[in-house]
Amino acid sequence: MTPSRRVSLPWFANPAARLWTCAPAPADVQVFHAGLAGYAPTPLTELHALAAELGVGRVYVKDESSRLGLPAFKALGASWAIHRALSRRPAGARVRLVTATDGNHGRAVARTARLLGHRADVFVPDGVHEAAIDAIIAEGARVSRVRGTYDEAVRRAAETSAADPGAVLVQDTAWPGYEQIPAWIVEGYSTLFAEIDAQLSGVGPPGLVVVPAGVGSLAQAAVTHYRGHPPATAPALLAVEPGTAACVQASLVAGRPVGVATGVTIMAGLNCGSVSSLAWPVLRDGLDAAVAVTDADSAAAARDLAAFGVSSGPCGAASLAGVRAALTGDGATGRRTALAVGRHTTVVLLSTEGAAANPYTFDATP
Structure with a gap:
């Protein structure tokens, strides 16, 4: 090439x-x-x-x-990945879905979490429109604003999820060691x-x-x-x-x-x-x-x-x-x-x- x-x-x-x-x-x-x-x-x-x-x-x-x-379009990926991830958890167990977003993916994760009766924590970097943030909050998610780039928000979400055994990181980007979801x-x-x-x-x-x-x-x-x-x-x-x-x-x-x-x-x-x-x-x-x-x-x-x-x-x-x-x-x-x-x-x-x-x-x- x-x-x-x-x-x-x-x-x-x-x-x-x-x-x-x-x-x-x-x-x-x-x-x-x-x-x-x-x-x-x-x-x-x-x-x-x-x-x-x-x-x-x-x-x-x-x-x-x-x-x-x-x-x-993001609901297509979030819904399928959360379905697959939860199928590996005990039935009826409540989980905490964690993600970082520039807007649309976070709202899709928050919507899916709300429909399934789970919590969602969404990390948002600088530059995301306030209306997009408000839409995520309206889905019942807790939003954490990150001073920095999207990559920094992803790092914060990954650290938060790793510290909580009841959390599932639902991220739409992969890195070595995090590829299944x-x-x-x-x-x-x-x-x-x-x-x-x-x-x-x-x-x-x-x-x-x-x-x-x-x-x-x-x-x-x-x-x-x-x-x-x-x-x-x-x-x-x-x-x-x-x-x-x-x-x-x-x-x-x-x-x-x-x-x-x-x-x-x-x-x-x-x-x-x-x-x-x-x-x-x-x-x-x-x-x-x-x-x-x-x-x-x-x-x-x-x-x-x-x-x-x-x-x-x-x-x-x-x-x-x-x-x-x-x-x-x-x-x-x-x-x-x-x-x-x-x-x-x-x-x-x-x-x-x-x-x-x-x-x-x-x-x-x-």
Whole structure:
């Protein structure tokens, strides 16, 4: 694997990614989710104007603005991982679910804890919107604010959980020695991609799937799903990060996991400085490309999606910002070639959160 030549924006490509294969997620994940109260597949919305803008055949947006009663996709991973973790505990025992979050994951853990009659402690770093914190508290969780980055909040959550035999750490990133629950969380995300398969059954598989990447767990789920299929049907997979927190791209360029110093970004859920140890080898081998975008890119994409009738927060809108950066502008011909994108390609954008999940006010002017 060799990084592509740097062009006019932060970019990395792996030409061998679509040849790599792996085992798919277990099928019983979808059965579990289908049995939850309020479960329904989220919409896959076709946007013809974006297809014309990007010079492709079709563009679909997977709209995660309402998933199991929450405004983001995270409930899929949290519910499955907590179900698996509690199945190993004595029946009826109350536990303390502990996690760190940039917003959406913590609320999903808190909601699941409340529904199951357990306690939840959520550690929140600097930079998380007050409305997102209030939403976690409204689920009955105890919130601890951490002066520092997301990585520092994860460290605090892990230390707190380790000191309490009745606690279970439900973290959506992995490190050596802590990988089982993050693996279940990634498995939980597989339902999202199974829904896309069913929703595109009359159209055919996508040629490009674009996914926001924070620590890389959702991108890992995307790679696992699409590389678990025969290579002939495998789409290109593009990860999108904030330019101020591009830990996945930095690791791909270096050929090893590297941490980055994070800054301030409206893409709060992607403001992560370290790639998950569980995700890293999967992304290294199975991800076609990674691109970094600015807050202005994300804000413009969120405004445009809203105009098309899709509610999307800055993290969800990162997918549109990223595909625009990859397929248009200076150097686009080479990037389109790397992604095997042509005028008949079907593109799927994952909009991972609705506007209510991260309620920043976007300037109405471009």
